[in-house]
Amino acid sequence: MLNTKKIAVIGYGVMGEAIISGLIKIGGIPPQSITTSGPREERRQDLIERYGIHSVKDNTQVVSGSDVVFLAVKPQKIHAVIKGLKGKIPPNSVVISIIAGVSMDLLVKTLGHEAIVRAMPNTPARIGDGITVWTNSRQVSPEQKDMARESLQCLGKELFVEEESYLDMATALSGTGPAYVFLFMEALIDAGVHMGFPRRIAEELVVQTLQGSVAYYKSVSEHPAAMRNQVTSPGGTSAEALYYLEKAGFRTAISRAVWAAYQRSLDLGAGHSRLMKESETE
Numbered sequence: 001m002l003n004t005k006k007i008a009v010i011g012y013g014v015m016g017e018a019i020i021s022g023l024i025k026i027g028g029i030p031p032q033s034i035t036t037s038g039p040r041e042e043r044r045q046d047l048i049e050r051y052g053i054h055s056v057k058d059n060t061q062v063v064s065g066s067d068v069v070f071l072a073v074k075p076q077k078i079h080a081v082i083k084g085l086k087g088k089i090p091p092n093s094v095v096i097s098i099i100a101g102v103s104m105d106l107l108v109k110t111l112g113h114e115a116i117v118r119a120m121p122n123t124p125a126r127i128g129d130g131i132t133v134w135t136n137s138r139q140v141s142p143e144q145k146d147m148a149r150e151s152l153q154c155l156g157k158e159l160f161v162e163e164e165s166y167l168d169m170a171t172a173l174s175g176t177g178p179a180y181v182f183l184f185m186e187a188l189i190d191a192g193v194h195m196g197f198p199r200r201i202a203e204e205l206v207v208q209t210l211q212g213s214v215a216y217y218k219s220v221s222e223h224p225a226a227m228r229n230q231v232t233s234p235g236g237t238s239a240e241a242l243y244y245l246e247k248a249g250f251r252t253a254i255s256r257a258v259w260a261a262y263q264r265s266l267d268l269g270a271g272h273s274r275l276m277k278e279s280e281t282e
Helices: 014-025 041-051 059-063 075-085 104-111 123-127 142-153 165-175 177-195 199-220 224-230 237-247 250-281
Strands: 007-010 034-037 054-056 068-071 094-097 116-120 130-136 156-160
Touching: 007 014, 007 059, 014 034, 014 041, 014 123, 034 041, 034 059, 041 054, 059 075, 068 075, 068 142, 075 104, 075 250, 094 104, 094 142, 104 116, 116 142, 116 165, 123 130, 130 142, 130 165, 142 156, 165 177, 165 250, 177 199, 177 250, 199 224, 237 250
Parallel strands: 007 034, 007 068, 034 054, 068 094, 094 116, 130 156
Antiparallel strands: 116 130
16 A cells, blocks of 8 residues: 555654665665655765665655655654644645654644554664554544554554553553663673673573573463473572572562653653643743
8 A cells, every 4th residue: 555655754863764664675665755854964865875765854845745754753853843844744644653752632733633643663663573552543544544554564563552541651661672671681691791701602692592582482372470480490590590580679670660661751741742832822
């Protein structure tokens, strides 16, 4: 369906480029159907040379005639971007926002456009292996919903939810999730080096252990607790290590970290709403 559509990507940072790359390499979208916009000329030229897409400086120019409009700008820039786009998005376009904390209702009011999809991808989307949680406003048509789903599948798996409140939860769990994994990886690698492994060997051991563990879990589909018990012999090394982790509050620390990220997502949303209201009264 997307092969014949015109796609605009506003913002060409890490996730903006991930969207462009996924649409072309995984979705098979013709590069000439994609246009991005942003202020830096050097960056725009780099994307043109790398992907063969179009790139312009003016956001209103990029949305003109577009069927799908991705909002992939940084949260601190969203207010100026949205203000400049108000009333400029074609009536038949669907807007897909990946900006954390910005609600669909706020986008509808500030953009003057009702067909909104809110999505939360994560970093592995850069290699087409992420997961995106998303939902849409009631005004999104079945065709627009199909276009959104097809677009997000170019970033990896997609999971549609009925409740928008799940998006803030997904921000804290899967959106921020890679940061938790990378920190865990770093801690394991450093522990290996501390014991005496060369760093390259510690890295290889940790990376393959994580990859193999996830693959094993997916192949047997048992509860993680049952799988943990399989490698925990009475009085053994795993039992000793797990006892120390539980005593140190490992499980509680993870839960509190995710909850803190969730609360921060809600705070960001409230802040965006307040700033938008203030800008409307200026």
